[in-house]
Amino acid sequence: MFGLKTDWSLEVLPRYFTLEDYEGGMARWCPGCGDHGVLAAVQRICRDAQLKPESTVSVSGIGCSSRFPHYMKTYGFHGLHGRALPVACGIKSRRPELTIWVATGDGDCCSIGAAHWVHAIRYNMDMVVMLFDNNVYGLTKNQTSPTSRPGSKTNTHPRGSFLPPLNPALTTLSISNVSFVAQTVDWNPVHVYATLKAAYEHKGLSFVRILQRCPQYTPKVFEEAQRDPSLMLLLEHEKGVQADPAGTKIYTNRTQHDPSDINAARQIASREDVIPIGLLFRDADRPRYEEFSSLGADVTIEEKVQALEKELDRFAI
Ligand code: SF4
Numbered sequence: 001m002f003g004l005k006t007d008w009s010l011e012v013l014p015r016y017f018t019l020e021d022y023e024g025g026m027a028r029w030c031p032g033c034g035d036h037g038v039l040a041a042v043q044r045i046c047r048d049a050q051l052k053p054e055s056t057v058s059v060s061g062i063g064c065s066s067r068f069p070h071y072m073k074t075y076g077f078h079g080l081h082g083r084a085l086p087v088a089c090g091i092k093s094r095r096p097e098l099t100i101w102v103a104t105g106d107g108d109c110c111s112i113g114a115a116h117w118v119h120a121i122r123y124n125m126d127m128v129v130m131l132f133d134n135n136v137y138g139l140t141k142n143q144t145s146p147t148s149r150p151g152s153k154t155n156t157h158p159r160g161s162f163l164p165p166l167n168p169a170l171t172t173l174s175i176s177n178v179s180f181v182a183q184t185v186d187w188n189p190v191h192v193y194a195t196l197k198a199a200y201e202h203k204g205l206s207f208v209r210i211l212q213r214c215p216q217y218t219p220k221v222f223e224e225a226q227r228d229p230s231l232m233l234l235l236e237h238e239k240g241v242q243a244d245p246a247g248t249k250i251y252t253n254r255t256q257h258d259p260s261d262i263n264a265a266r267q268i269a270s271r272e273d274v275i276p277i278g279l280l281f282r283d284a285d286r287p288r289y290e291e292f293s294s295l296g297a298d299v300t301i302e303e304k305v306q307a308l309e310k311e312l313d314r315f316a317i
Contacts, residue, residue: 021053022046024073034186034212035065035132041193042101042130043072045200056099059088061108064139065132065212068103082113085120085129092125093293099200100127107137110146110166121175121205123289128199128206131168134214135221142217149221169269169280172207173262179204179286181265182241182279185211187226190247191277198241198279204288211275225275229253235268235278251277 022043029035046056056074060066062081069076075098079087084104092100109117109131120129136154137143144154144161147168151160172181180202184195192210199206213222225231234251235241239259257268257278265281299307 015052017047017050017053019043019047020073022056022073024069024071024076027071028067029064030214030216032213032215033064034134034210034214035068037186037189038065038130038132038192038196038210038212039068039071041189041196044193045197046074048197049200051099055097056101057088057091058101058103059091060084060103061105061113062139063105063108063132063137064134064214065103065105065130066108066139068101072101082108082111082116084108085113085116088127088129089120089123089125089289092127092290094297096126096290096294096297102127102129104129104131105138105145106131106133106135106147106168107143107145110168110171114146117172118175121172121207122177124177124179124204124286125290126203126205126288128196128208130196131207131209132212133168133209134212134218135165136214136217138214138217152218152221154217167269168209169207170266172209173266173269173281177286178207178262178281179283180206180279181209181269181281182206183209183211183269183275184241184277185222185225185232185275186213187222188247188277191241191243194241194243194247195278202282203284204286231274233268233271233274233276235259235276235280237279239282240279 053074058069058072058076060068061079061084069078077087084102088100088102133147135147137145142154143156146166148161153160169183182195184191199208229250230253232251234254235257236254259279259282262281268276269280
């Protein structure tokens, strides 16, 4: 990092980060788990954007995908169940310059963390939120999650779950101040990379629902869509996700969708006959709460004490 000049002063050499600079511990997800591909995509984006590892934070709650921070050689916070988003918002509140990647699962985000999910979307702080949706609680070994399909046999519903599943993309599109919603599938690495890159480049909270394979507990849930690409609907638009055409040419079922149209986004997100992938909605002009919460972050302790004393003096008698 440092070069020694002949006049004995230190010169800081430019740093170039390789993939190894973002690779943490060996991922202990099951073989074939969709989480591996998403991790690789995030590490590639960090490398391609040359993000400083010391200015990057990975935050998670509890679940299989929430082991994410252990596998990133950046700062990380493996939080409590359902609490990834308040931790991430807390970090962004006072350190708005940091890049934040949030990893949360369908149980973590859409069940115990649902209230935090609603408010984090409304706060719209600049971060990428990756919802790893495998339709099951995997870490705790096969319980029904809010996105489990009716009839799914799990330890909590051995005869099959019976409630209709929650639709995370549609739910997010209904929250006020939403600014970015996209959907992708872990088994298409080209599309995952392009979607997460668009999410990273968006200023505001980017919510990306990733349909994620869990060969251990829900091996059949996305099998049909994997085998038959005509069950997918590729969203295309000049303002949308720009994936390498070589990686998306298998999708013959496509539609032009302008991501600034929230009503069209809701209609597409609610479709059950196909799995839409791409950018559903984006509005870069929505207010971001960190612009307010980080005010005064550079105030010195002395200035804070002075301001406090001035305020307290108002009540002197
Ligand atoms: Fe992945 Fe499922 Fe294994 Fe968890 S249980 S690591 S989600 S394959």
